[in-house]
Amino acid sequence: MKKVILAVLVIAIGLFFALPNLSWAQEDVYKAKCAACHGADGKGSAAGLKMGALPFSSPAVQKMSDAELVDFIENGGPQKKAMHAFANKGVSAGDAAKLATYVKTLK
Numbered sequence: 001m002k003k004v005i006l007a008v009l010v011i012a013i014g015l016f017f018a019l020p021n022l023s024w025a026q027e028d029v030y031k032a033k034c035a036a037c038h039g040a041d042g043k044g045s046a047a048g049l050k051m052g053a054l055p056f057s058s059p060a061v062q063k064m065s066d067a068e069l070v071d072f073i074e075n076g077g078p079q080k081k082a083m084h085a086f087a088n089k090g091v092s093a094g095d096a097a098k099l100a101t102y103v104k105t106l107k
């Protein structure tokens, strides 16, 4: 009996770590939380551009390091813009890192 419980536990813990990675699609998170301002293609929606977002294809964004992009996504960049502090809006550190990589592919 103990062995069965142990086996179930091991499987449950394994799934707990494996599933978020399997089901995570950068595009889904991006579309849900970012596309309204940055556009599905990363070029920026009319509203986003008006607020001062740069197209992700621009050299300024493409030459940002991953750390700088993550900081922008999580904390609102060097100026710590609260509007852009997605760490407080359901974007985990892991998601922010994946989004930073994704952003650079939108060019």
Ligand code: HEC
Residues within 6 Å of the ligand: 030, 033, 034, 035, 036, 037, 038, 048, 051, 052, 053, 054, 055, 056, 061, 069, 072, 073, 077, 079, 081, 083, 084, 086, 091, 099, 100, 103
């Ligand atoms: C409410 C509109 C809005 C949403 C939603 C939004 N952003 Fe932004 N984002 C902006 C604006 C405006 C700037 C420019 C701010 C600045 O330069 O200080 C910006 C800047 C950025 C930058 C720095 C490069 C640039 O374009 O200026 C990155 C990277 C970025 N956003 C990624 C994201 C990601 C990833 C998400 C989703 C988690 C997201 N943003 C959601 C409006 C938004």
